Amino acid sequence: MPPQSQARLSVWIRIGLVAAFAAAAPSFAAGPSPSGAQEATVNTPTDPYLWLEDVGGDRALAWVRERNAAAEAELASTPQFKQLKGDIREILDSDAKIPAVEKIGPHYYNFWKDKQHERGLWRRTTLDEYRKPNPKWETVIDLDALNKAEGENWVWHGANCLKPTDRSQAPERCLIALSRGGADADVTREFDLTTKQWIKDGFFRPEAKGGTDWIDRDNVYVYTDFGAGSMTESGYPRVVKQWRRGTPLAQAKTVYEGKPDDMYIAAGHDDTPGFERDFVSRTLAFYNDELYLRTADGTLKKVDAPNSANKSVHKEWLVLELREPYTAGGKTYPAGSLIAAKFDDFMAGKREFTTLFEPDEHSSLSSFTWTKSHLVLNVLEDVKNRLRVLTPKSEGEWARSEFTGAPTFGTIGVDDVDADESDAVWLTVTDYLTPSTLSIATIGEQPEVLKTMPTFFDASKHEIAQHFATSKDGTKVPYFIVKPKGLKLDGTTPTLLYGYGGFEISLTPGYSGSVGKGWLEKGGVYAVANIRGGGEYGPRWHQAALKQNRHKAYEDFAAVARDLIDRKITSPEHLGIQGGSNGGLLTGNMLTQYPELFGAVVVQVPLLDMQRYHKMLAGASWMAEYGNPDTDDWKFIQTFSPYHLFDAKKDYPPTLFMTSTRDDRVHPGHARKMMAKMHEAKKDVRYYENIEGGHGGSANNAQAAHMSALAFTFLWNALNDPS
Template identity: 75%
Template sequence: MPTLSQACHTLLLTAGLAAASVAGAAPAKESKNVSDDPYAWLEDVTGERSLTWVKQHNAKSEAELTTTPQFKQLESDIRAILDSDAKIPGVEKIGDYYYNFWKDKQHERGLWRRTTLAEYRKDKPQWETVIDLDALNKTEGENWVWHGADCLKPKLQGEKPARCLIALSRGGADADVTREFDLTTKTWLKDGFFRPEAKGGLQWIDRDTVYVFTDFGKDASGAGSMTSSGYPRIVKEWKRATPLADAKPVYEGQPTDMYIAASHDHTKGFERDFVSRTLAFYNDELYLRGGDGKLIKIDAPNSASKSVHKQWLLLELREPYGAAGQTYAAGSLIATKFDDFMAGKRAFTTLFAPSDSTSLAGFSWTQNHLVLNVLDDVKNRLSVLTPGEGEWPRSEFTGAPTFGTLGVAAVDADDSDAVWLTATDYLTPTTLSLAQIGKRPEVLKTMPAFFDGTGNVIEQHFATSKDGTRVPYFLVRRKDLKLDGKAPTLLYGYGGFEISLTPAYSGSVGKGWLEKGGVYAVANIRGGGEYGPRWHQAALKANRHKAYEDFAAVAQDLVARKITSKEHLGIQGGSNGGLLTGNMLTQYPDLFGAVVVQVPLLDMKRYSHLLAGASWMAEYGDPDTADWEFIRTFSPYHLFNAQRDYPPVIFMTSTRDDRVHPGHARKMAAKMLEAGKDVRYYENIEGGHGGSANNAQAAHMSALAFTFLWNELSE
């Protein structure tokens, strides 16, 4: 069972502020410096003046970029890729059925549907529609976007699960509602569990009881129920057919915490309840909830990722950990029996220990095994461990592909040793296989080629950063590329929150860039997770500049290899990657010919006061303290110099982004435009932090970015 804190980390800038308005984005909190900001009015997300400004600049960008036949063709091509019926429908096993959420041209908001494994093996399975989101929107006059389903597991083998908790978001915002759905009748329960719009969730305990963590409003003393990051601060136990106001408090965190939640482990014979207190990213506490309701802390390091599966406790370490006379290295995965640990015993078995070139990309339990996924110089390797006393027996994963990025997920960890195995790279369409541990995988689905990549090749190179660190990056180029420095080249990066960038097939990148003859590069800079915690921690807070030095080094290496030159080199990044490209724009303007900045953080003085920003202070620091002295060195909004020349730039965001405030992009664009710089701006009205709420919007925004880059870099 993954812990709730792990889920928060996986979502990355995902969980955020509870909606304070129907618009889904809360007004910005005041801070002492906002009155000094002439563009602060653009933080009013849905204000008339702000939206008038947005529409005005959207129109200018549209007029420049969208009127040509080439744009319309590219948008159409990308839309066709996104809508394609030939995409692989990923499935989740619930009872006897395999469920999939699917969007295409006829179903813009999507279908939640199901089939059997026998049907799924076919080229064209027969699907049974469970929820038609477009039809629901039409009936209810809403603009719901799918946020997922949590279905109550059957207690008896073969028993069909009857109830699910469905999360729906208005327009793609992070704030959502949770409604109860009957899988047997395929109807919404009128008197079922319902969580009003906020950021938070419901988790099943049993058929008539859930954990609820959400915005409960203010108590009698006037205290709110959300953290300063805007996440749930209180978790309660809620009985069916009782008012939410009567739900029983389970745990209350501090206002300065990040996220409080709870879950029930339904594993037969190992039923347990857990409460998760996340103080900050990679800083959490996990509690076992006893039958009497008392909480017992699992006394493992806050920095460790803690997970419990059956009788085992696993710790994924981000700092060295000393126990029973041994010290385990940061980046290790260690295991012990859960009951022994709770009884005070601290003897662990090392399941993975990092080397200079390896890190743990993830792990997945099956009924009898644990599959490890390891990155070795950003290339995946799989192995199988069998739990037992002492050293766990280890073997290679039978039949695992030797190319590209590999992903492993259990089909049903309680009842099977089967896993879903995906394989992909930049030029090879994704394949999905069904693999029984110890047997060769059965290829079930293969994504078609959405672009002609036959003339291209994938390479891995290493650049040398300012402090001598070797920084890997991937390069996709034509085999016959002339090394004359003239190739239009797009460099992508992220570099934060221990997220690794590994090769993946993208029809949009292929159609919008590679097929035109462009070169595509992806930088594995510090701040990411490519080499485990050490790679991430090397670029935290005062060391943030190292991520930007790494990215600059990759850009310079591309030029040194005569792949491209400044005039033909463009960059792109979103969210934390938008902060990256914002810093490259302001700190290294002489390296690039065009910059795409998407759903970005840019005003690092205000970021912790805007929406979910306070939750990221473990990554960047607290700008309201002495930390500002180093934060100001990577705040693009403050680094901008009206007297300096900058490359052409487009800022792209979403009005409905209630995670990273659209004010970041708005204010930066306004400041640069007033100074007469070469700036474009586009804000999608829907879409949340992902930027788009349906395939049409996603295709339009991708075509805008690629068209802008090609116009600037191919001349």
């Protein structure tokens, strides 16, 4: 969903990029690594597999098709596979799933995919209708019909609708983002909500990474590929312009131009009544950005807060979520704190803040959400959500209260319904065994349950537990397990361990019909590790595993694996692991550094060649996380580069690599080259590359079901018959 306040531009761009990087989920010391892996040899231009980086090359695609055919023949030919694929497809296509909605004017909009609508419908209804078990929906855009009419393979990337000055009126115009095949690059097209037609000669942004945002009916901000030199080294926009209706894009007026080594430049308009403002965001790297207020004469005035802080502006308030200690007004605020000041006072040079949240050893701020009159904090306490309500007072103080009717179990998600107009929020509650519930709650009143997801698997025989493993340096690392009740602790249970450990992304309990059907119902144990690099304990948890300390994330994951083994829940030959994107780098390092701990490994849309990652697609944008291999950083990066740590003389567990040709974020060459190297060394390895799908791996439910079934089938076969 687009943000309610475009003033949070720098925040939502960063969060969007980080979240997208993690979207593949169902998620260093220099010298030899602590696990004893050999020091890597620098990758040279003589790498025999460089040709596999030619994404659409005939030779490379022929290789892909050959590998796909072999994987299909091994995994997809049995009746059991076909049954599982059908079951997962049925879950993904279910009409009984909760249709998540976004309030746009008087209507509530939802994007929906099912068996009859593989690419999806953008549709709308009223709140009264939505309360019914079977709401009546009005189709606004039928993406399958659009694809058929245009001979395209569009994938939905979202809608940004212009709010009318009179908020009692319905919006008329939207900017619709569409992607070919699920890639990050997309187009923006203008759409008329009243006629449900595309606007002829309306705003149109050609295919590229970037975006467009409304200023008013006749003006937009556009940040995109304007030609040579207009994109950053990370492949994102470095120029933002103001574009007036009826004029060529080439004549749009430059608002701000960043540097080539910046990450992302953008701009947005805050249309909050009485607080209309324009902002420019300059993202230098992950968790390193600058925010500028654009004044009426077009000049930019920097919001002089720390680059590392998440900066957001809501009405009269500037709110900073600190990632490092910050001293202001004679007081030092610790990292992980949320502090607030009057925006106009701050811009005038005053540095008087109120602490809204301060972390401790067991807690961190997961998120915060504004309503018309309140601020709702979503806090993680040992990876369990708790909600708190803060209310600003006229004298500058904030009243604090508990959230009325807040659930006492499971993962809680909270988001505003309409921060300009109401104090209502959406509440979603779930855990590994409990289907998601959606409620609407007005602050101070009991929540009203609107929707409950159906049960997709028999959870009555399982239970959830949380344990803490001890990592190599003594750090306690939490992890969740879902196991059969009365599990016999003899080390023979097939167990799947999932992890991510990067970009301050937290893994909290959530219901997955696919995991339930593909793993739990068969009697398997499912575990999720909350390792360092993630955000479960705030910035400190993330920063503990950056760059030269990356090995700590891998030590944490290995510690969880050993704890599962020591508890006799499973044993190495029955323990499998899975991870995607940064989690693919994690499982790649588990494969090469800790092969003795695992019986099967699934590596999805991964980074693996860390000597070249920054030269492929969006890789340069992640150097704040991993380091720059063109500098002395390579001394520690090589200790977590699976492509270089692979040793043809060593034994490795059975492995499955999965990626997508259309992934324009993490280059498929990582998985291709690693597969080729292992295959040539005659290791037990297989490979599947979906032709569509982008970084998420699939473009529709059929593809998602197929890839999930491949992974579960491979893991179950390997861990039940570890011969």
